[in-house]
Amino acid sequence: MTRPASGTTLQKLLSRFHFGITLFAVALSGLTILLAGITAMRGYADRNIELAAQLGAYGVEPALVFNDASAAREGLAPLVRIRGIAKLRVLDDRGQPLTEWISPSEDPAPLLTRAFFPKPYVVTIRRNGSAIGTIQVWGDSSTLIDYVRIGLLAGLACLIVTALGTIVMARRFEYELVKPLGEIATVAHDVRLHRRFDKRVQPLGIAELDRLGGDINALLDELQGWQGTMESERALLAHRASHDALTTLPNRAAFDEQLAQRIAAAERSGSRLALLFIDADNFKAANDRFGHAAGDAVLVALSSRIRETLRERDFAARIGGDEFVVLVDPVDLAVEPQTIADHLRTAVSQPVTLPGGELYRPTASVGVAVFPDQAGDAAALLTAADAAMYADKLSNRTRS
């Protein structure tokens, strides 16, 4: 497949094509008119010479009868004023020239004369039925040359008009065709470069281009749909990756990230934050006793209660089977961290109605550690909170 050079625009291509077609049409019609005109002019010129010859025949007839050369010259006198006659000759009945006249004006185009008047027009002069002589008339191009000149000039003018017309038409084409195409290209470009899937091709008023635009719009609709699906799916995946499916609380990975960010922020601002480690007591035993469904129900209840105790900026996560963490951020200097732990422990130990209808009272051990009071980094804070939780569990066991 041949493609136009990359430097060619549609407009240039169209204008070149247009110029070619128009030029061809003008040249064809111009040539036809010129040829038809020349043929007609030639007819007139022939008729002119024929009439001149007849007039000359009438004028020189008595001169031939009397064999009078000067009378023959006088007989030719009206002819010498007619344009387009190069030469006249009168011959008597024996073919001897009686008189001859050659035009003093020069032939403007000998080539044209040779083409159109190669032979003289000959009229036989008769008197009472017998030939008494002949008159020969040679034409020249002076009657044709004006027409040919005007024809060529008109041809040139037509050529200029053609060129101008082509420029105007090319501009019009640019407006009518190239501009809508440009709009389509702009939309496609915008979509590709800026992911503007909401962009649409406007109606362009040209059936074929509108069809193209419609197809592009349909394609964009599909792309937009795919894009939306992909984005929601990605969000879902991201949520799944960072959240626990059962309790919908953030998971261990999300917590680690959150902890690192918040410690960095607290370090910068010099504020305090508390990490609470929560572990359900005797969860394994409850699970064994009431079944997994009951265990899950307990976990969901725990997580919802933990969530209910949080303030807006606080953060809760499930980081293990029955282990939860809460970040209280920031913690006022006036608040005793242990108070928060007690509050949580109380909230968690409300009775839970299991799927089997039994009432179960869960208990939890809560450990608390404060940054930067008890630990300088995330790992140390987690370890401190973990240790505090174990201490609490031990004291719970001794309590119970």
Add this chain to the structure above:
Amino acid sequence: MGVAKRVLASLFLIGAIYSTPQMAVQTASQTIVEEGADGMTRAVNRIIGGIITYARWPGSAPASRTLCVVGTPRLTDRIAPALPGNSAAITVRRMSAAAATGGDECDILFLGRMAAADRQRLIGWVRGRAVLTISDDDPGCLYGAMFCLATKPAGLSFSVNLDAIGRGPLRIDPRVLKIGQADGGVP
């Protein structure tokens, strides 16, 4: 004879080429006379024949016309007009002035040398009649003949008396009148 013809022809050709712009004021109108014994006779008969063919008699054209020769022709004694084509035949008869005016058979009157009284009578008789008069004894064309033949150095010429033609019912082709007039024969 042939050589002379060619020489004359080429002379006229050269003359025509050189005199082209002044053609209209060229006055010498004369028939080329070939050399030799018959040259003048042929020239005279050619002119007479030509004049006859350009003359139109009133009424229908008869099969033949009668040319009456009166007096002694000066240019040639063998008057026999040469008419081009299928013109009416010409019968040439010699007769006296009295015989010519007595009958009514002459269509053309050729006036040769004769007594002035005879000429006057003939011219008077012709007035109003459809008779063509040609003279070869009146170079100035002053005595009333319609056409007068005269020799010129280069040949034979004729002049026209328009008054004489105007008086008669004959119609003469204006082209012939023009040729005859170019000579300035009629004052």
